[in-house]
Amino acid sequence: MECDKCDRDAVMVASYSGAHLCENHFCASVEKRVRRRVREDSLVPRDASPDDPDTWVIGLSGGKDSVVLTHILDETFGRDPRIELVALSIHEGIEGYRDKSLDASVELCEDLSLQHEVVSYEEELGVRMDDVVEKDPENMAPCAYCGVFRRDLLEQYAEELDADKLLTGHNLDDEAQTALMNFLEGDVTQVAKHFDASIGGFEERALTDDFVPRAKPLRDVPEKEVALYAHLKDLPAHITECPHASEAYRGEIQQLLLKLEENHPGTRHSIMAGYEELAQMAAQQYRGDGDENVELNECERCGSKTGGTVCRKCKLVEAVEAV
Amino acid sequence: MDVSVEVVGEERHEVAVDDDATYADLVSAVDLSPHEVSVLVDGRPVPEDQPVEADRVKVLRLIKGGRT
Numbered sequence: 001m002e003c004d005k006c007d008r009d010a011v012m013v014a015s016y017s018g019a020h021l022c023e024n025h026f027c028a029s030v031e032k033r034v035r036r037r038v039r040e041d042s043l044v045p046r047d048a049s050p051d052d053p054d055t056w057v058i059g060l061s062g063g064k065d066s067v068v069l070t071h072i073l074d075e076t077f078g079r080d081p082r083i084e085l086v087a088l089s090i091h092e093g094i095e096g097y098r099d100k101s102l103d104a105s106v107e108l109c110e111d112l113s114l115q116h117e118v119v120s121y122e123e124e125l126g127v128r129m130d131d132v133v134e135k136d137p138e139n140m141a142p143c144a145y146c147g148v149f150r151r152d153l154l155e156q157y158a159e160e161l162d163a164d165k166l167l168t169g170h171n172l173d174d175e176a177q178t179a180l181m182n183f184l185e186g187d188v189t190q191v192a193k194h195f196d197a198s199i200g201g202f203e204e205r206a207l208t209d210d211f212v213p214r215a216k217p218l219r220d221v222p223e224k225e226v227a228l229y230a231h232l233k234d235l236p237a238h239i240t241e242c243p244h245a246s247e248a249y250r251g252e253i254q255q256l257l258l259k260l261e262e263n264h265p266g267t268r269h270s271i272m273a274g275y276e277e278l279a280q281m282a283a284q285q286y287r288g289d290g291d292e293n294v295e296l297n298e299c300e301r302c303g304s305k306t307g308g309t310v311c312r313k314c315k316l317v318e319a320v321e322a323v
Numbered sequence: 324m325d326v327s328v329e330v331v332g333e334e335r336h337e338v339a340v341d342d343d344a345t346y347a348d349l350v351s352a353v354d355l356s357p358h359e360v361s362v363l364v365d366g367r368p369v370p371e372d373q374p375v376e377a378d379r380v381k382v383l384r385l386i387k388g389g390r391t
Contacts, residue, residue, distance in 0.1 A: 001373050012361070013370035020370050064385075173386070224358050227385030228368060231361070239385070258356040 012228060016266035023232050030229045033220045034072045042202040043165065043215055050081035057163035057212075059154055060087040060108070060116070062101030064230040064237035065169030067108055069218045071235055073167070074112045086161050090153055091120035092146055093128025094243065101238035108236050119157055121149055125313070127320050133244050137319040142244035145316055152304055152313040158212040168198075170216040173223035175199070176268040177253045179275040184253075192286040195279035204280060206287050210296050210305050222268065327379045328353055340375060347371040350382060359386040 001010045003022035010020035021029060038044065048054040058073060060066045070087055077083040089105045091098050102118065109116035122128050127149075133142045158166045182190045196205050198214040207213050218226060230237040260267045298304070299311035306312070324342055328349055329335045338352045346362040346369055357371040363381040 001370055009367070010370045011368040013372045015357075015372065222358065224361070224385050228361055231383070231385075232368070258358050261358050262356055 011232070012225070014225075016261075016269055026225075027229060027232060030068075030221055030225060031072055031075070034069070034217050035076055037217045037220050038076070040201060041215055041217070043217070044082060045164075045202070048082040053082050053084045054164045055084040055086065055162050056165050056167050057086050057088050057154075057158045057161050059166065059168045060089045060105045061169075062089065062098075062104040062108075062236075062238045063169070064227050064235075064239055065171050065174075065218060065223075067104060067169075067235050067237040068226050068230050068233075069167065069169040070108060070112070070114070071233065073217070074114060078112065078114075085114060086163070087114050087116045088154065088157050088161070089116065089118045090150055091118060091122070092150070093121050093130055095130055097240065097243055100240070104236040104238045111236075117157060117161065119153055121153070124153055124156075125149060125317050127317055129244060132320050135320050135323040137323050138316065141246040141248075143247050145320075146244070148313050148316055152311070155211060156304065163212050166212045166214045168214060168216055169218050169226075171218050171221055171223045171226045172268050172272065173254065173257065175216065175219045176257055176271045177250055179271055180253050180257065181250065183275070188282050189286060191275070191279045192282035195276075195283035196287075199276060200280060200283065206283065219272070220269075324375065325378065326375060328382055329380070330355070330382045330384065332384070344375050345372055346375055346380070349375060349380060353382065355382065355384070360384055 001020055002008070003010045003025050004020050005025045006022060008022035008024070011023050012026055013020050019029075043056075045054055056073070056077075058066065058070050060070055073085060077085060087105065087109050089102055091102055105118075106116065108114075129142065129146055132145050138145075154166060178194070182194065196207075197211075198216055199219070202213070202215075205213070221229075227239070257268060296305040296307060297309065299306045299314055300309050301314045302311060304311045304313060324340060324344075326338050326340060326349060327335060328338050330353060336353050338349055340348055340352060347357040350357050350360055350362065350371065361368045361383045362371055363369070363383055364377045366381075
């Protein structure tokens, strides 16, 4: 089977569009989708200049998604004086898992001569995920603790690095799963927050001074294509499941979506197209309503933003240490 | 036809499929979705909608169950 655009052998078929592409045209198509998303979401501010560049911190786990995102952003903006790129990796303290993906992150950043910061739960919070899982003081899934810790450290370090934006490698499958989960849970407030926090274009979002705004430039690319891109470009990506992975509901939705996609190609794209439109309406409706009005304080222990006096992360760390 | 399907890092399956079967049919036969794998013939990925022309293929799992 030939590529639709040249006479080389096709390496993939995009069943949602019917396109057959060779290695070169497939990789170009992934890059084009990321650049289009960057443009459509207005990630590069009009007033960014070599004297006052926009700083983008990339959350780099060393998994295929963040490695591909970092690679494409570096190719696109690595020499653009209006944009500063910094990679940020977090070591959760998961034996035999994060060490390898951290090696992949270090290798990538060395290849690209990219500034790379590494922070660990152990040094920052005094806990390791392997111990948290063991102690489990709140009787929660590992991902529930880890998510709180990771968000807090990403936010704290993005701020320390003077980030204007925090970019993550969420792909189309991730976002379609989240969209469907929010919908099935009936959580319209969450849908509205999702728009303002990460999926809205920068000209359509209501931004707050409390948090570094996020963006997901890889979210038009199906997970399989992200992985195929990493494979074809021979990028140092680490593909292993986290040993503590426990998001059972997300796994169920993932399987459902794979089945739907097989029977009705294009389902993930159409979910996102409709969801983004609805999320914008929800955001407009809910803005200035309810908890957006809550004044955030600084946590009295660590200084992170919180609605109360002590933040969730500090409460969880305390609970772990009490065991 | 009989095809040897190696799921990389996991087990190898001997699969019997119709002569007009596609690589996607091979993937389904080993209980995977074409949206979570790539099929490699002689180390090169092939489009899954193509008719099977090889008697040995490798299936590369690209998607993990959990998040990273």
